[in-house]
Amino acid sequence: MGTLIRAGKVVSAAATTLADVLIEGETIARVAPAISAAGHTVVDAAGMLVLPGGIDAHTHLDMPFGGTVSADDYEWGTRAAAIGGTTTVIDFALQSMGHPMTEAFNTWCAKAEGKACIDYALHMAVTDLGPNDAWLDDVDAMVAEGISSFKIFMAYPNVLMVNDATIFKLMQRTARLGALVCVHAENGTVIDVVVQQALAAGNSGPLYHALTRPVEAEAEAVHRVVAISEMAGHARVYIVHVSCEESMSEVAAARARGLHVTGETCPQYLLLSLEDNMGKPGFEDAKFVFTPPLREKKNQAPLWQALGDNVLQVVSTDHCPFRFADQKTLGLGNFAKIPNGAPGIENRMQLIFHHGVNAGRISLERFVEVTAEAPARIFGMFPKKGVVAAGSDADIVLWDPSAKYTITAASQSMHTDYSIFEGFAVKGNARQVFSRGECIVDGGKFIGRVGRGQFLRREVAGQ
Ligand code: URP
Ligand code: ZN
Numbered sequence: 001m002g003t004l005i006r007a008g009k010v011v012s013a014a015a016t017t018l019a020d021v022l023i024e025g026e027t028i029a030r031v032a033p034a035i036s037a038a039g040h041t042v043v044d045a046a047g048m049l050v051l052p053g054g055i056d057a058h059t060h061l062d063m064p065f066g067g068t069v070s071a072d073d074y075e076w077g078t079r080a081a082a083i084g085g086t087t088t089v090i091d092f093a094l095q096s097m098g099h100p101m102t103e104a105f106n107t108w109c110a111k112a113e114g115k116a117c118i119d120y121a122l123h124m125a126v127t128d129l130g131p132n133d134a135w136l137d138d139v140d141a142m143v144a145e146g147i148s149s150f151k152i153f154m155a156y157p158n159v160l161m162v163n164d165a166t167i168f169k170l171m172q173r174t175a176r177l178g179a180l181v182c183v184h185a186e187n188g189t190v191i192d193v194v195v196q197q198a199l200a201a202g203n204s205g206p207l208y209h210a211l212t213r214p215v216e217a218e219a220e221a222v223h224r225v226v227a228i229s230e231m232a233g234h235a236r237v238y239i240v241h242v243s244c245e246e247s248m249s250e251v252a253a254a255r256a257r258g259l260h261v262t263g264e265t266c267p268q269y270l271l272l273s274l275e276d277n278m279g280k281p282g283f284e285d286a287k288f289v290f291t292p293p294l295r296e297k298k299n300q301a302p303l304w305q306a307l308g309d310n311v312l313q314v315v316s317t318d319h320c321p322f323r324f325a326d327q328k329t330l331g332l333g334n335f336a337k338i339p340n341g342a343p344g345i346e347n348r349m350q351l352i353f354h355h356g357v358n359a360g361r362i363s364l365e366r367f368v369e370v371t372a373e374a375p376a377r378i379f380g381m382f383p384k385k386g387v388v389a390a391g392s393d394a395d396i397v398l399w400d401p402s403a404k405y406t407i408t409a410a411s412q413s414m415h416t417d418y419s420i421f422e423g424f425a426v427k428g429n430a431r432q433v434f435s436r437g438e439c440i441v442d443g444g445k446f447i448g449r450v451g452r453g454q455f456l457r458r459e460v461a462g463q
C-alpha cells in the first residue's frame with residue numbers, strides 16, 4: 001500500500017503538469033495522470049502545487065562562532081526547515097585550526113545524530129592544510145565519505161580566513177577530484193583595517209558592521225578567487241551569499257568566459273536593505289548584523305534579475321541564528337564582537353514564492369529550480385533529491401499557493417527571539433511536507449520523529 005497524492009500540479013524546473021504522484025516506501029514510484037487509487041491512501045492535492053522538497057545549501061546549525069554557538073541545533077533547525085518546506089540541508093563542518101578535517105567530520109556527524117528531522121549533508125570548511133600540507137589528503141578522504149564540497153572563508157582573519165596559497169592548493173586538489181569549493185568572498189584583511197579604524201574613531205555601534213564592509217571588498221574577493229580557480233586547473237567554484245551588484249557582475253563575467261562558477265544569494269539580500277532595516281536607535285541594528293552586511297536597496301533588482309537569468313543559480317539562507325537578548329548583546333559597545341548571522345531557514349520558500357513568483361519576478365518553475373533542483377544538481381544529489389520523478393526520494397511539499405501567513409518571531413519554530421522578516425505577509429505556504437515518504441509536517445506542525453534525518457553522501461558530479 002502506498003500514498004497517492006492526487007490531482008496536484010507537479011512542478012519541476014522544466015514544466016508544471018497536472019498529475020498524480022504515487023509514493024511507495026521512501027521513494028516515488030510513479031508520476032502520471034490518473035493513477036488508480038486502489039489499495040492506496042489518497043491525499044487530495046486539488047488546487048495544490050506539488051513541489052520537490054526544498055534544499056537549503058547554506059546553514060550553520062550548532063556552530064561555535066563569535067564567542068557563542070548558533071541558537072538552533074540540528075533538532076530545532078531542521079524542524080523549522082521542514083515546517084517551511086525544506087527537506088534537505090547542507091550544513092558546514094568547521095575544521096579547527098591544528099586539527100584534521102576528519103575530526104570535524106566526526107564532530108558534526110555527532111551533532112546531527114539522533115537530532116536531525118530531515119536529511120542533511122555537510123560541506124567541509126577548510127581552515128588548515130596541516131604540517132607540510134599533509135591534510136590535503138583529507139580532501140580525498142572527505143570525498144570518499146560523500147562530502148563533495150568544501151568551503152573557504154576569505155574573511156574573518158584569525159578565525160576562519162585562509163590565505164591565497166591555501167586556496168590555490170586546495171583548488172588544485174578539488175579540480176583533480178571534480179569537487180566543488182564554496183567561497184565566502186570578502187577581502188578580510190582590508191576589512192579588518194577598516195574595522196579597527198572605525199573603532200578607534202569611536203564608531204562602535206552595530207551600523208558600523210555594515211559600513212566597514214564595502215561592496216568592493218566582496219567584488220574584489222570574487223574576482224580574485226575566480227582567477228585562483230582558473231590558475232589551479234579550472235576548479236569548480238560556488239560563491240555563497242552574493243549580496244550586491246558588484247560581486248554578482250564578477251560571477252556573470254566569469255560565467256560568460258565559460259568558467260565553472262556558480263553562485264547563490266539569500267532572501268535577506270533580495271528583500272532587506274540598509275535604508276529599510278538599519279539606522280534604528282540603540283542596539284536594534286544588531287539583529288541585522290550578518291556578513292556580508294545589508295546593502296543599499298538599489299542592489300535588490302540586479303540580484304533578482306541575476307536569479308532569473310541564471311547568473312545566480314540558488315537561493316539559500318545562510319541560517320546562522322543568534323538570540324538578541326543574550327547573544328547579539330555580546331557586541332554591546334563594540335560592533336566587531338556582535339555574533340554575525342541571522343535566522344532564516346524557516347521562511348526561505350515562503351519569501352521566494354511570494355516575492356518571486358507572486359510578484360512576477362521569477363516563474364514557478366524557476367522558483368523550484370533555485371530552491372531545490374539547482375542545489376541538488378550543483379551539490380551532487382540529483383535526481384535522488386530536487387525533483388518529483390519516479391525513482392527519486394519522496395521528498396515532496398504540498399504547497400498551498402493561496403495560504404496567507406504573516407512571519408513573526410512569536411509564531412516561528414526557529415530558536416531566536418526575533419525575526420529579520422517580522423511582519424512580512426506572504427501568500428503561499430507548505431500544507432504538508434513528506435520526507436522520504438513520511439508526512440512530517442501537517443498544517444504547520446512538525447509530526448515526524450526527531451532524529452529520523454539521514455546523512456546524505458553526495459557525488460562529485462554536478463554543475
Ligand atoms: O553572518 C554570517 N553570514 N554568519 C555565518 C558565517 C558566514 O559568513 O556565512
Ligand atoms: Zn559567509
Ligand code: ZN
Nearest residue numbers: 058060318320
Ligand atoms: Zn554562512
